[in-house]
Amino acid sequence: MPALMMQPDLSNLVVSGPVRNAARTAWQQHGWPGPRVESWRFTKLDRLGARDITPASSLSPTTAGDGLAMAQGMGAHAIRIINGIIDPASLEALPTGLTAGNLHDDQDAQDAMMALAPPDHPISNLSMAVMSGGLVLDVAGEVPKSLALIFEGDDASLSAHPVVLIRLAPAARMVMAEWHQSAVGLSAPLIGLDLAKKASLDFVKIQTEDSATSHLSATGVLLAEKARLAGFSLSVGGEMARLETHVTMAGEGADCQLSAIYLGRGRQHHDITTVLNHDIGHCTSDQVIRGVLDDRARGVYQGKVRVAKDAQKTDGQQMSRALLLSRKAEVDAKPELEIYADDVVCAHGATVGELDATQLFYLTSRGIPEANARAMLIEAFLIDAIDSVEIDSLSKILLNVATQWMAQTGLTSHGD
Amino acid sequence: MAATTQTIEQVQEVTGKYKYGFVTDIESDKAPKGLSEETIRFISAKKEEPEWMLEWRLKAYARWLTMTSPDWAKLDIPPIDYQDSYYYAAPKSTEKLASLDEVDPELLATYEKLGIPLNEQKRLANVAVDAVFDSVSVATTFREELSKAGVIFCPISEAIRDHPELVKKYMGSVIPVGDNYFAALNSAVFTDGSFVYIPKGVRCPMELSTYFRINEQNTGQFERTLIIAEDESYVSYLEGCTAPQRDENQLHAAVVELVAMRDAEIKYSTVQNWYPGDENGKGGIYNFVTKRGVCRGARSKISWTQVETGSAITWKYPSCVLQGEDSVGEFYSVALTNNYQQADTGTKMIHIGSGSRSTIISKGISAGKSQNCYRGLVHMQPTAENARNFTQCDSLLVGDRCGAHTVPYIVSRNPSAKVEHEATTSRISEDQLFYCLQRGIEEEGAVSLIVNGFCKEVMKELPMEFAVEAQKLIGISLEGSVG
Numbered sequence: 001m002p003a004l005m006m007q008p009d010l011s012n013l014v015v016s017g018p019v020r021n022a023a024r025t026a027w028q029q030h031g032w033p034g035p036r037v038e039s040w041r042f043t044k045l046d047r048l049g050a051r052d053i054t055p056a057s058s059l060s061p062t063t064a065g066d067g068l069a070m071a072q073g074m075g076a077h078a079i080r081i082i083n084g085i086i087d088p089a090s091l092e093a094l095p096t097g098l099t100a101g102n103l104h105d106d107q108d109a110q111d112a113m114m115a116l117a118p119p120d121h122p123i124s125n126l127s128m129a130v131m132s133g134g135l136v137l138d139v140a141g142e143v144p145k146s147l148a149l150i151f152e153g154d155d156a157s158l159s160a161h162p163v164v165l166i167r168l169a170p171a172a173r174m175v176m177a178e179w180h181q182s183a184v185g186l187s188a189p190l191i192g193l194d195l196a197k198k199a200s201l202d203f204v205k206i207q208t209e210d211s212a213t214s215h216l217s218a219t220g221v222l223l224a225e226k227a228r229l230a231g232f233s234l235s236v237g238g239e240m241a242r243l244e245t246h247v248t249m250a251g252e253g254a255d256c257q258l259s260a261i262y263l264g265r266g267r268q269h270h271d272i273t274t275v276l277n278h279d280i281g282h283c284t285s286d287q288v289i290r291g292v293l294d295d296r297a298r299g300v301y302q303g304k305v306r307v308a309k310d311a312q313k314t315d316g317q318q319m320s321r322a323l324l325l326s327r328k329a330e331v332d333a334k335p336e337l338e339i340y341a342d343d344v345v346c347a348h349g350a351t352v353g354e355l356d357a358t359q360l361f362y363l364t365s366r367g368i369p370e371a372n373a374r375a376m377l378i379e380a381f382l383i384d385a386i387d388s389v390e391i392d393s394l395s396k397i398l399l400n401v402a403t404q405w406m407a408q409t410g411l412t413s414h415g416d
Numbered sequence: 417m418a419a420t421t422q423t424i425e426q427v428q429e430v431t432g433k434y435k436y437g438f439v440t441d442i443e444s445d446k447a448p449k450g451l452s453e454e455t456i457r458f459i460s461a462k463k464e465e466p467e468w469m470l471e472w473r474l475k476a477y478a479r480w481l482t483m484t485s486p487d488w489a490k491l492d493i494p495p496i497d498y499q500d501s502y503y504y505a506a507p508k509s510t511e512k513l514a515s516l517d518e519v520d521p522e523l524l525a526t527y528e529k530l531g532i533p534l535n536e537q538k539r540l541a542n543v544a545v546d547a548v549f550d551s552v553s554v555a556t557t558f559r560e561e562l563s564k565a566g567v568i569f570c571p572i573s574e575a576i577r578d579h580p581e582l583v584k585k586y587m588g589s590v591i592p593v594g595d596n597y598f599a600a601l602n603s604a605v606f607t608d609g610s611f612v613y614i615p616k617g618v619r620c621p622m623e624l625s626t627y628f629r630i631n632e633q634n635t636g637q638f639e640r641t642l643i644i645a646e647d648e649s650y651v652s653y654l655e656g657c658t659a660p661q662r663d664e665n666q667l668h669a670a671v672v673e674l675v676a677m678r679d680a681e682i683k684y685s686t687v688q689n690w691y692p693g694d695e696n697g698k699g700g701i702y703n704f705v706t707k708r709g710v711c712r713g714a715r716s717k718i719s720w721t722q723v724e725t726g727s728a729i730t731w732k733y734p735s736c737v738l739q740g741e742d743s744v745g746e747f748y749s750v751a752l753t754n755n756y757q758q759a760d761t762g763t764k765m766i767h768i769g770s771g772s773r774s775t776i777i778s779k780g781i782s783a784g785k786s787q788n789c790y791r792g793l794v795h796m797q798p799t800a801e802n803a804r805n806f807t808q809c810d811s812l813l814v815g816d817r818c819g820a821h822t823v824p825y826i827v828s829r830n831p832s833a834k835v836e837h838e839a840t841t842s843r844i845s846e847d848q849l850f851y852c853l854q855r856g857i858e859e860e861g862a863v864s865l866i867v868n869g870f871c872k873e874v875m876k877e878l879p880m881e882f883a884v885e886a887q888k889l890i891g892i893s894l895e896g897s898v899g
Binding site for chain 2: 038309310312322324325326327328329330331332333334335336337338339340341342343344345346347348349350351352353354
């Protein structure tokens with residue numbers, strides 16, 4: 001469908017190689033999705049139409065933010081991506097089992113990246129074409145140290161288009177944190193996670209961008225036989241943010257947990273979109289989504305579970321719950337099941353509402369001030385989801401960010 | 417697995433071999449083929465309509481020309497040539513008949529085959545039947561008894577003539593002419609349908625029922641139904657559909673509008689069993705229906721119950737606009753698809769009034785190579801203080817070549833409103849089967865029992881008269897022992 005909005009033109013962009021050229025051609029053809037494209041009905045990109053795509057031309061030093069502190073706290077090796085450009089210094093002394101390569105010169109990896117990238121997603125084409133920074137990380141064996149990818153930036157006139165492909169060799173294991181904290185105008189990371197047989201990846205993604213930043217990230221995941229992915233996204237920052245993840249389970253016995261929390265206030269817009277493709281049988285997926293919205297914030301959750309023909313013995317579960325704290329907040333949910341195989345167990349649930357009045361009464365009747373009781377219940381609502389994270393260092397990060405958000409929103413569970 | 421095969425067979429028996437596939441041979445009075453302003457003028461003239469009605473139709477037609485067919489549904493719709501269809505066909509004798517004896521015997525024989533109680537049995541069954549044969553109502557019964565209660569139940573063309581003030585006031589007030597592509601088409605070319613008016617405080621003395629019947633080859637049916645329930649009134653309306661076997665695809669684009677005022681209740685039940693096409697997906701009815709009810713007054717209630725087993729393509733979302741304080745909307749649906757049938761059906765609950773409540777129970781059964789999709793919207797507007805919704809969508813897959821899809825949309829803009837949605841997809845569980853078998857129930861009976869149980873929540877909402885036919889269609893009483 002032709003888009004009915006302004007579109008940034010990439011015809012003057014210098015692009016090398018067939019993959020990136022094809023991506024540019026596709027971008028020029030489709031651009032930003034218009035208001036009538038079904039998967040973008042709840043998240044409008046109108047304001048991006050007028051924005052020029054201006055990647056940074058060189059690496060500029062920035063002051064280290066919370067991201068580095070977070071990496072240090074969890075004892076991780078930090079790779080810094082500043083204004084969309086990979087800081088080469090942070091690729092030195094990588095932990096054992098990690099090898100870094102340059103995606104700019106690697107046609108095969110670019111091909112692999114495009115095969116993983118969410119199809120029909122504007123960032124798949126845009127960031128592949130622009131590629132302000134390109135990184136390939138190969139992971140073998142059990143990586144002794146966790147990895148932190150820190151996306152920083154300080155220039156609102158810029159748009160950041162880093163492309164990161166992470167390939168886990170058979171039986172490789174890694175723990176990773178993705179930290180997005182930049183003040184660029186548009187933060188548009190394209191990330192590919194390719195997990196070979198029996199590989200395992202635990203990761204969290206923290207979106208805590210500047211309040212004026214638009215964050216649009218596209219993540220593509222491929223899971224081979226018995227591969228395991230446990231991912232958790234937390235979206236609190238940005239003016240408008242959409243975290244979209246597409247997972248394809250291509251080998252039997254693959255397991256995917258993909259949970260998320262979005263916390264919105266002011267006029268923020270948070271969108272969590274997931275597509276889980278069960279292409280083959282005997283795989284399991286589980287998603288837990290929680291949202292809390294205050295002021296005039298809007299939260300969107302779209303989650304699709306697709307079970308292909310013959311993907312028998314699939315187990316796909318999805319549960320999304322949202323809390324509205326204010327009269328002007330809005331939540332939109334679209335959990336979706338698309339099922340072509342019969343021997344499956346698939347279910348989804350969705351609820352929207354305010355705090356449970358009886359729970360609130362229980363706490364206040366025991367002498368807890370109402371404000372504290374409310375905060376307590378919200379905290380419990382979030383912890384309920386975070387509890388599923390197995391790696392302590394990761395759940396700690398999630399908890400810290402969530403607690404911080406609650407404090408900033410004036411929600412404290414203990415008396416002053 | 418044997419049980420699955422058996423279920424497939426049972427489902428085939430219900431939907432595959434179409435037992436109502438016969439054609440009645442009556443010469444008809446057709447409009448020129450194709451759609452144009454001229455066709456619309458022809459229909460309007462044929463119906464002896466007043467000028468304002470013609471203008472309304474032409475306005476709708478002008479709107480339709482600017483619109484495009486919706487493409488968001490999970491349906492693979494072959495291109496429809498709107499110029500290759502007749503938009504009006506009337507049975508030859510259109511003059512008013514005083515008694516059934518004057519009705520074409522062939523027509524009566526058709527009803528007989530369908531089992532419509534248009535003879536004396538109807539009195540026993542307490543059913544007034546406004547039988548629409550192709551596009552013109554030829555017989556309306558129990559009119560007198562109804563008029564004693566002050567109820568108006570007549571073909572819409574008659575209502576346009578006799579009650580223009582009501583029609584002008586309400587027609588298009590729930591579904592505007594430009595609401596969607598198919599509603600606009602219907603507004604331009606609708607030929608007949610029912611009009612029901614229940615005055616204040618009246619409880620309609622009987623279930624009202626209309627059997628729709630598509631008969632003339634190449635004639636799309638464009639029914640238009642309007643039901644108005646004044647304050648404190650009640651009506652239950654039954655709509656049942658069967659059609660003769662056809663090779664060519666036929667287009668159906670109906671519009672149903674319901675208006676419920678303060679403390680009024682409208683119960684609208686449908687059994688839809690149009691020709692679904694053959695085992696190879698050839699032929700079948702295209703069913704694009706716009707149904708919407710508005711609960712205008714406080715504590716008003718609209719309840720939709722549907723059993724959808726027919727049609728090659730179903731595109732249908734009976735909806736409720738819950739304007740009144742504490743108004744109630746309900747949607748109970750069983751949709752069964754087999755062979756190459758495609759169904760994209762569900763509901764919309766628009767909560768505006770404070771304290772409004774809605775319940776959605778949807779049961780989808782897919783078999784063969786069919787695709788069955790539930791699509792529904794629950795919208796809580798900022799004014800919907802303390803509104804509630806509960807939605808449950810269950811899908812049952814029979815065989816491994818079909819698809820079952822669930823696409824709920826939830827929009828909430830009021831923190832005190834509560835929305836709950838749950839959906840499951842599964843096949844007949846081996847545990848349930850085993851449980852029945854080891855208690856001595858035959859496999860056939862066990863499958864019936866389980867499918868019966870799966871649909872029960874919806875079936876129990878149907879009026880008695882319909883429940884029997886619906887259960888037959890669903891296939892739970894195939895052996896005549898269950899249900």
